[in-house]
Amino acid sequence: MQKPTTLVLNWHITEACNYRCRYCYAKWDESDCRRELIHNPERTTAFLSELHRFFRPDNKLNPLNSQMKWGSVRLNLAGGEPLLNTEKIPDIIGQAIGLGFEVSLITNGSHLSENLLSQLAHQLTWLGISIDSTNSAANREIGRIDRRGRLLNLDNLANNLAIARRLNPKLRIKLNTVVNQLNHEEDLAVLVQHIAPDKWKVLRMLPVVNHHLAVSDEQFAAFIARHRAFDVILCAEDNRDMHESYLMVDPHGRFFQNNPQVEGQGYLYSQPILEVGAAAAFAQMAFDPVRFRARYTQHTREHRA
Template identity: 30%
Template sequence: MNSTIRSANWHITSKCNYKCQFCFAKEVRTDLRDHKMQEEILQTLCEIGIEKLNIVGGEPQMHPDFDRILKLSKDYGFTTTLQTNGSFLTEKNVPLMAKYLDWIGLSIDSGCEKTELQLGRGFGNHVQRVKKCCSWIHSTGLNLKINSTITSLNWDENMHGLIGELSPQRWKVFRMLILENANADAKYLCPTDDEFRTFVQKHLDLVLRNGDRPVFEDNEDMIGSYLMISPDGKIQTNINGRLEYLDFLHIINENKFNFMDIKKYFRRGGIYDWNV
């Protein structure tokens, strides 16, 4: 029985309508459509003590069973979070999803539309789109998380103003991570050590709306520190610097969590007060 890990990321689909150059979810894997197996994954996660389930992609709203998976996740009692690019959020569906969600996470890396377009994030209007989505999220009372990936194109940007305007309860800042069998063709976007350090130092003083500080994750922090389920229902691991897939039920039933570094999980803030 897992006695330490309390959160998991379920990448329910690899499909996406964006072409983010740094993304490592580029390999198309078959979406799990078997309802019994979907429930089996949720039931098993519940049994091993997972409390927070992050529904991610790809773009998760492109999964044909997205609504069903979202509702089931809440029925199983998870604190539920959705990580999305925001392109399928609307003023109408955000309040409907709020019944089954505790958090919505939006990905934005820059306040400059040109930079986002160069990164493959959207179609030239991503920044304005995210701002609109944030207003809908705030109006429902849902918690908001912002994810930003730091690259060679945005490392020198000052995001105090943008984050202040978006007003999230949580801001996660990732250094672009290269996995050799996933996004090695985008190495040219990797920031240097000094560049990432400069971005971090520039934003250490930022205080979020709830008094929390940003969470910064360097590459080493991300390797082996996440419990991830792939679109086809396998354990997805990056502990060897590449994406690898393991049998979900075998790993869970045998309690073989050696694909994760538990110390890193805690050090990067894998557990926080998500029931706010």
């Protein structure tokens, strides 16, 4: 097994979102979005510096250093919907790159625009788009619709991604799809061909907070089998693959992990990183480097993102 070359940190910068997906796991036990770290520039700067200090490749005191090796650190900005904070995102990305991070971004695509891409595209290594269905009725039932009743326009999205690729030819596009009861019988081949992603991550709905819309082993396997034509880019993740295998930080600056043992509880949290330091906070969390390496080891022509 090859060793990963990039350590990926997933910072869920906000719980706020313009969609209300019924199975969304990005809901934390402190729901006041005004208290999220990104709304305090000084604390955001200190947080980014502390994260980079702890996870930089030459930090021999990082406990992961004895179990795995990495040559760079990528900060993956997620949510909620991170692009609801368009006035803050460019500065956060600029700070992160200045410290030495690579930066990627996961979005539902609804707030992508040519103007925003002109600011961000050249700074990103990966741009991830979350799409679960091409069926309008299914998207409405899932909750992928805003308060004005607007669905994502896939033609506009494809045009925006083409702009992003022109602005940054090195930019890699990732498509994320969550398999659930409302889309597990769907064939997304036309969508994948239209978006032409460098990677397609297909995730089984994670029953962290509830089990609504969860799929069976057979239903998930059937979805994967239906899309075998995309094997070169398709990376499937079952619930077992996700457990304790992501490095995740919540909007309040705490490491967290899924807690599948207690239904409805959702997560286990560390103390806030800015209060106790990244090392002490990380020591409070379970993390499985073997599962992590399985995801980020080079699988085909690209590194898993």
